[in-house]
Amino acid sequence: MEKRVVFRSAWLPYALLAPQLVITAVFFVWPASQALYQSVLLEDAFGLKSQFVWADNFTALFRNSDYVSSFGRTAVFSILVAGLAMGIALLLAVMADHVIRGATTYKTFLIWPYAVAPAVAGALWVFMFNPRIGIVAYAMHSFGYDWNHQIKGEDAFALITVAAVWKQISYNFVFFLAGLQAIPKSLLEAAAIDGAGPGKRFRSIVLPLISPTSFFLLVVNIVYAFFDTFGIVHATTSGGPAKATEILVYKVFNDGFIGLDLGSSAAQSVILMTIVILLTVVQFKYIERKVAY
Amino acid sequence: MATVALENVGKVYPGGVEAVKGVTLDIPDGSFTVLLGPSGCGKSTLLRMIAGLETITTGTCRIADRIVNDVEPADRDIAMVFQNYALYPHMSVYDNMAYGLRNRRTPKDEIDRRVKDAARILAIGDYLDRKPRALSGGQRQRVALGRAIVRDPKVFLFDEPLSNLDAKLRVATRIELRKLHERLGTTSIYVTHDQVEAMTLGDRVVVMREGTVQQVGPPLELYNKPANTFVAGFIGSPPMNFADVSFTERDGRLVAEADSIQIVVPEPMRRRIGRSTGRTATLGIRPENLRIATPDADRSNAITGVVQVVEHLGAESLVAVDAGGHLLIAKADPTVAFASNETVRLTPDPEALHFFDSTSGAAL
Amino acid sequence: MVERRPWLTLLAHVTLAIGVLMVAFPIWVTFVASTHRPEDIMTAPIPLWPGTQLLANYSELLFSGLKNPSAGGVPLWRMMANSLVMALIIAIGKIVLSFMAAFAIVYFRFPFRMAAFWLIFMTLMLPVEVRIVPTFKVVADLGMLNSYAGLTVPLLASATATFLFRQFFLTVPDELAEAARMDGAGPLRFMKDILLPLSTTNIAALFVIMFTFGWNQYLWPLLMTTDRQYMTVVMGIQRMINVADTDPQWPMVMAAVILAMLPPVAIVVVLQKWFVKGLVETEK
Secondary structure: OOOOOOOOOOOOOHHHHHHHHHHHHHHHHHHHHHHHOOOOOOOOOOOOOEEEEOHHHHHHHHHOOOHHHHHHHHHHHHHHHHHHHHOOOOOHHHHHHHHOOHHHHHHHHHHHHHHHHHHHHHHHHHHOOOOOOHHHHHHHHHHHOOOOOOHHHHHHHHHHHHHHHHHHHHHHHHHHHHHHOOOOOHHHHHHHHHOOHHHHHHHHHHHHHHHHHHHHHHHHHHHHHHOHHHHHHHOOOOOOOOOOOOOOHHHHHHHHOOOHHHHHHHHHHHHHHHHHHHHHHHHHHHHHHHHHH | OOEEEEEEEEEEEEEEOOEEEEEEEEEEEEEEEEEEEOOOOOOOHHHHHHHHOOOOEEEEEEEOOEEEEOHHHHHOOOEEEEEOOOOOOOHHHHHHHHHHHHOOOOHHHHHHHHHHHHHHHHHOHHOOOOHHHHHHHHHHHHHHHHHHHHOOOEEEEEOOOOOOOHHHHHHHHHHHHHHHHHHOOOEEEEEEOOOOHHHHHHOEEEEEEEEEEEEEEEEEHHHOOOOEHHHHOOOOOOOOOOEEEEEEEEEEEEEEEOOOOOEEEHHHHHHHOOOOOOEEEEEEHHHEHHHHHHHHOOOOOEEEEEEEEEOOOOOOOOEEEEEOOOEEEEEEEEOOOOOOOEEEEEOOOOOHHHEOOOOEEEEO | OOOHHHHHHHHHHHHHHHHHHHHHHHHOOOHHHOOHHHHOOOOOOOOOOOOOOOOHHHHHHHHHHOOOOOOOOOOOOHHHHHHHHHHHHHHHHHHHHHHHHHHHHHOOOOOOHHHHHHHHHHHOOOOOOOHHHHHHHHHHHHHOOHHHHOOOOOOOOHHHHHHHHHHHHHHHHHHHHHHHHHHHOOOHHHHHHHHHOOOHHHHHHHHHHHHHHOOOOOOHHHHHHOHHHHHHHHHHHHHHHHHOOHHHHHHHHHHHHHHHHHHHHHHHHOOOHHHHHHHHOOOO
C-alpha cells in the first residue's frame, strides 16, 4: 500500500529521517556489526592482540557443556512460559468475552501487570517464595514440600518461570480478548442455530479464527522469554544456584561483563541475533499470509 | 475567472502506464465543462493534473494564459471539491473553510466575511461550530463546496463530488450546483462517470476513453450526433442498440440488412455513407427511437424479433427483443402489453438512425 | 453471548475472579509487607493485614533512602525522579522521532526510501540485551556513561512506533493531504496542522507503551550508571534485595516495589482504552 506522491522536497525527508537513522546506525547497526566482527576474533586477556579464528568461537561454544545446557534450559523455559502464559490468558479471555457485566472491570484488574518491570516482578515473587518468610514457600512447607530456590536448582527455575508467566498473562490476555471480540457474533449465532453447543463452537469456530492471534503471540512470547526476562533472572537468582537459571541472554551478559570473554560473548550475541532474525522472519511470513486474506 | 487550455497533455506513471494521451482541450471562461467517461479513462488524472496534484508528463497546461506545469497547487488559484469531501476531521466547519485563507495570510475580518458569505449561500450558517463528523453527508458536501467558494478562485475543480450522496440528494444537489454556477459564473471543470450528471450539469461535455478525448460538445450534440460507437453507447439510458449490418441496393434504395433486420437508409444519411453496396457497418438505434408493433406483411423497413423480457418502469416499459441474435431494447408505451415469446416488429425512427464504421467505430 | 447458560456465566465469573486473585495476590502481600516493621517480617507466617508503618516506611524510603551500602542512602524520590526523566525522554523522544520518520517514509518519494525503511525495521531484530557488550562500548567511547543522554539516546529509535505511525498515515485519506496542499499548506504545516491532531489517539497509546518501556528499563541503566545520582528505581530495587551477609530490609524493599510499579501501572490503567488499542495495532 502506497500513498500517491503528495509532497516534494529534496532535503526534507532526509532531515526528518536523520535522527532516527543516526541513532539506529550508531547504537544498533554498528554494535551489531562489532559483535559479528568480534565473534570471529580471539583476543588475549589484556585486549592487546587479536587474531582471526574463523568459527572457532562458535565451535567452542557448542563444545562447551555449559553453553549447550544453557541452550536447552532456555528452550524449556520459553516453551513453559509461552505455553502457560498463553493458556491461562486464553482461558481468562474466553471467560471475559463470555460475561457481559463486569468484563471491563475484570479487564482493568488483569492488564496492569503489563506495566510492571520484569525486575520488579522478580522482586515480588522472590519475596513470595522466600524460603524463610515467603507466603507461598510457607504454604508449601505446610504441605510438606521443602521449598528453597536458593539451594535447589529446580525451585529456582520454577520461580523465574512463575514470575515470567505472571507478567506476560496480561499482554496475551489483551490480544486474545481483542481477537475474540473481533469474531462476528452472527457466526456464533449461526453455529448455535446449527446445534453447536458452547464447547463445540469454541473448537470449531473460535479456535480457528483466533489462530492468527495465537501464532503472533507465540512468537512474541518466545521473544519475551528469550530476552525480556533478563531482569527477572538478574534480580532474583542471578543465574544460580549452580547455573540452574542461567538462560542465554543472562549468559551473554555474564560472560561479557563479568567473565570478560569478549569473543565468546560476541559469538553468543551473534547466535541470539540469528534467533531473533529467524523469529522475525517467521512472524513476517505470517503477516504476509494475513495480508493475503 | 479564466480559461483553461490544455495542449497535448499526457501522463505516464512511473510503472509505464499511460493514463492520459495527448489531450488538447480548451475550456472557455465561465463554462461548466464535464469530463465524462468510465473509470480508468483518465478523466480524474486529467483533472488532478490541472489541479497540480499530478505532474504533467508531456504538454502544457495553461490557466488564465499562464503555464502552470510547475506551479504548486496552492498557487494556481483554483479550488477543488473531492469525492470524499476531504474535510479536516478535527476542525470545525468554520476552520475548515478558513484554513486555506489563513495559510494565505488573509486578514482576519476578511476571512470572517468570506466564510459567513459562503455559509449564507450554502445555508450552512447554523453548523459553523460543528465538526464534520456531526454533519450529514449532504451537509459535508456543502462544507466542501464552501471551502472552495471562500477562496474565490479562478477555476473550480470537482472530482465526482456527488457520488457519495444517496440518489435523492444527488438530484437535489445537482440542481443547486447548477444554480451556484449560474450565480458565481466561475469556470468549472467537473469529473463524473454518470452520464445523467454530465448531461444535466455541463454546458460542455468531454467524453474520454483510455486517456483520449472522444468527443467534445454540448450535451444534446453528444446525444444526437455521437462521434463514435463509444460515445453513442456511453450517453443515453438505456444505452443505444447496436447491430452489424451490410448494405445492399434494392429498388433504388439503400438497405441496411442483417438476419432479421431490414432498414431503408434515408436519403441524407445515404449521401453521407457514399458508395456503399457490399460494405458493412454498425447500425445504432436508441431504445427511445424504436417503435414496437405487431408484425404485418411489410418487412421491408423493420426489425423482426421475439420478445424476451418486459421491464415495467411505470412511465414506460423496456422491451428486450431478440432479433436474429441481436438483443435490442425498445422503449414502449406501458399501457400496451407484450407477452414473452411474442413476435413483434420494431420500426426505427428514420431520422434517428446512426451508422458507424465497422472497424474504427467512427460515425459515418 | 449466544444463549443463556447460567452455569457457564457463573463458571466464567469464578474463573475470572481466580485469575484476578492470582494477579493481585502478590501485590497485596507486597503492600501489606510494606506497612510493617522489619521485625514483623522476620518469621513466617508474615501478616496478611496492613500494619501501622505505612507513612513511616514510605516517607523514610522516599526522603532518606536505605542505609545499606549498595543502595547507598540515595532517597527513593531521587531514583523515581531519574526514572521519570528517563521514561519521559524515551517516550516523547521515540514518539517524535518515529512520527517524523514515518511521515518522511509515507509522504515523500526519495532515493533510499526503502533502504531507510529496512534499516529502521532491522532494529526490531536487535534487542539491546543481544548486543549489550558492543553497545556499551559505543556509549562509553562517546563519553555518555552516567548521563541522562547515555540512559536515553541509544533507546530512542523505535521500529514499533515508526510502523504504527506508518500504518496510521496510510489510512489517512490521500485527499486530506491534497486538500491541505490546495489550501496552501506545505509538508511541515500539513504535519503540524492536520496529521498531528489526527494522530492524538495513536500518540496516547504509544505514550503508554513507551513510557512503560522506558520506566521499566533495567539492564541498560544498570550498565550505564555507576554514579548513584543516576540510579533508577527499577535497578535500585535489585541493589536493595541483593545485600551481602544480611537479610534485605523487606518492608522497605516492598515499599520500593510498590512505588516502582505505581507510575506505569497508573498510566496503563488510566489510559487503558488507548493503550489496548495501540498495543493491538502494533500487531498489524
